[in-house]
Amino acid sequence: MENLVRPVIVIGGSVLLTLVIGWATDRVLCKADERDHDSPLWALLRRGRVPYQLVLCAALLRGSYDQAKLLERHQPGIGRTLTLVLIGSAAWLVIRIAAAIVETSYSRYARAHRDPARVRRVRTQVELIMRVVSAIVIVVAIAAMLLAFPAMRAAGASLLASAGILGIVAGVAAQSTLSNMFAGLQIAFGDMVRIGDTVVVDGEWGTVEEITLTFLTVRTWDERRITMPVSYFTSKPFENWSRGTPQMTGTVFWHLDHTAPVEAMREKLRDILRESPAWDGRAYGLVMTDSTPNTVQVRALMTAKDADDIWTVRVAVREQMIAWLAAEHPYALPRVNTSEAVPRPSDPVSGRVPRPR
Template identity: 70%
Template structure:
């Protein structure tokens, strides 16, 4: 009898582990074959990441259904049952999040591979990322609530709290006003398509690329690798520049302050030669004109184009540098000078 008391729990636990390992290997094998047969979708390969939570759910379910008959810790049946229930709820939530993430990532990957519009791809990526985080948050909250409800005292507390739900709702609403505002702003950004991951923006006079969007904050990576983190409500309540809105193509300007004798026509011709040697120039447009004059200098402006903000910055710097070098080598008189000669006398009336 004593031997049976020891042997039965060992056999049940060992059998559950063996069944779990075999089932995990079979599922992994099936997913691997499906992945090889359908290379056009990464779904099956992504689902292989769910092997561990699947095994945990299966093993916990087997033990949860047989721990009383097996006599596992017979002196503490409630504690064992509650522990297995908590593990089962947590592992089920883990598995659900893994499956949802795999499905969302697979759908986005297939869409991105077949889409030609980069702006639309970035919009879908932003929406998918925020939806995925909403799903994860909902699953986690439901799992935590289910775990708490396994404790009888928590059920009593929950029933008593319902009586004062109105007052608590008002207090929580006031306390979480900022967080809720950011939450709704995040959803508005996701489905209103105002700003997307990968967009080039200017916020607070800082130029950068949107690197991450969550339900509450947004991260902008600046040109010098700094990260600016700000609440998403900023992008629904304040003006900002989105250089990627309506297309990533950009037009940039280059300015020089030169002497009045500067050879503008020769500069205009040289601009075309310079742009032809700059691979970042997209060929859409180029022009050069005198846009202002002062008693000592003229302001010459060149207009150049490129496919995005990064390339237009490169083109602007290259044009500024090469035309300035050309002026120094061939037309140094065109550079601004300071007159030090005496002024001509005023003629007699």
């Protein structure tokens, strides 16, 4: 009877104590979250409930399993299994706690600073720091798990003796991976490109969606994802439209007939921009920039607060100006010189009608 009661008491007591402590800790975190609504720390810490309870249960069972007198022949194997679970759950818990602290620090920084560029830079650094911390914790946990096996400890001397050769071989084999990792750190702390930046790479326009230690993902305007090694951004030129301030200046070009009413187009451009909510009101202009024997080139200039708005303004100006010219000034549209030209209206001052071409 004792052989049955003792294991039940030891195992059941460990599980029950784990549940009680876990519930009490969760209630404390809930109360702290209710008192401090501005900080996301307590809510983020609650995400570590599962690894926290695994650590408690594994530690209690590891310390009291010898008293259970259950499956004595397999006690070394069971004890080693509990040790592995304890190490793995502890590493999981450390990663969750580190993520909660880092995310809380970033949230406070984002609330205190209104500059979107600085916030995106810090966000990029925070994510890469978390990836580095997670990688270090995982490597340490795996090493600790391997040391739990006596055979691995015995092989430690031979592994250390060959570490130099293995290091050289691994360095040569992983040269590209290591270069990408260093490039990722350079991007994060060199402020070259950040999450949320609008970039143009290989002729593709998009937004930086994810930056890791080895690759970078750009989401294009048509929702495609371009994955590129981070070393690309440290070895080749690229356009970063969000560098500095996000404000941008855009242009629209038209090829028109020599009789195009440039002054009337300036007034129409002003009216179009005033009706466009994407225009930030900083500047606009319209000038004739070039001429050929058949056409003239007219350029409109406008400003907006970011890359998305400048695209909206440009397409609106291009579309509405062409529609207005077709409806009000069809003679201004380019045409083949041998075709019959639409006569220009009479000059309101002289009353003369220009001779057809």
